[in-house]
Amino acid sequence: MSGGLVIAGLGPGDDALVTPEVSAALERATDVIGYIPYVARVADRPGLVKHASDNRVEIDRAQLALSLAAEGARVVVVSSGDPGVFAMASAVFEAVEAGPVAWRALDIRVLPGITAMLAAAARVGAPLGHDFCAINLSDNLKPWAVIDRRLRLALEADFAIALYNPRSAARPEGFARTLELLREACKPERVMIFARAVSTPEEDLRVVALGEAAPGMADMRTVVLIGSSATRIIARDGTPLVYTPRSVPV
């Protein structure tokens, strides 16, 4: 069996959300590469080498994966969620484009996974049940002005919005600015969902009105969903149901 590179999504945390396709790829792997907590999710077994690395070294990790695959290893790069949504797949393709031409001939496959916004949405109902967008709130790799502009246009389009990487200790101010922007553009009743560590033992879900939202409700393990103007709440005992109707009235 010749080498190759699989970029696999492990979903948000619960093994019951890992697709059989991903599980099978992990069983065939000789090498697993990724951020420490994701690599830790893969069971040890004889013949499997685990290469765990710290955050923010995506390109190093991608180059290692491609080098090993080129030497004949069966490499799986693991991401949480879906590897194509603010995760490792783009980093690998950046490395392919910048790397030796031989890397383009490798057998490279991306295996999708359950991305955080869809796992979070499912937990509370169907807040992304109509047109929506996903924005990475980290300004490590793009200027804040781009994020600001996209947020404003997304609100003008009345999309439901999923915010990835909303707030870290190193850059707490972006999410605070986002809340200010939302308060300028939306009514205080606008529905927000703070979904932390969905499907893990640390899961924490909050459905709040924009008027009650506070910056400290989000961290790097949180995905934040913002309803469109049409998003509705169905009150009941416990966490309410939240959904966005399929119809937009004429």
Added chain:
Amino acid sequence: MSGGLVIAGLGPGDDALVTPEVSAALERATDVIGYIPYVARVADRPGLVKHASDNRVEIDRAQLALSLAAEGARVVVVSSGDPGVFAMASAVFEAVEAGPVAWRALDIRVLPGITAMLAAAARVGAPLGHDFCAINLSDNLKPWAVIDRRLRLALEADFAIALYNPRSAARPEGFARTLELLREACKPERVMIFARAVSTPEEDLRVVALGEAAPGMADMRTVVLIGSSATRIIARDGTPLVYTPRSVPV
């Protein structure tokens, strides 16, 4: 065991993309409800009643599911892809909100699935690797003016864009209009992906430049992805790799 309602995503077609959580729910079900081809994907077994219905009767289907669950059945409503993305979950919650108060107390759970845009993206690389949006191009439930406005704002925000339900026999003109709008706003090199029936035996993938795109390339089994202005193609033998870089230069 008391009754309840699960709204489950079967993914795009391949059983290797069905999560173990969804498979387990189907094994426990007394009743499976959904559109004919999705219900057909669930294996027959003693004790399981399959209720298959035609398209465009989502609310009838949701009411049947809720009525059965209220009577104590273990009901699974099946959607393709993810049930919260242009699928059955919103229809069920619309029925809950409009129905008897007792329905709010039911055990209702949404189980996420691999939605078409993420399966399609994975097949060609990582075209949704940066900020993106998803728009349902069907104007059955919303005026075309809303779609047109959202498309224009999405292009202005420079999102990658996924178009669901791009074109049906009954409304072929919407996608033709969309291509015209794209041609006004984007260069002819803008990358497009037509991904039909991903992960099924009928899968058909095309990566084309906007200048070469034609309305007939899409139908109701196609999801169309439109790159952002930054989306790149890596040429190689066979289908090229397509990805959107993680960075936006200052």
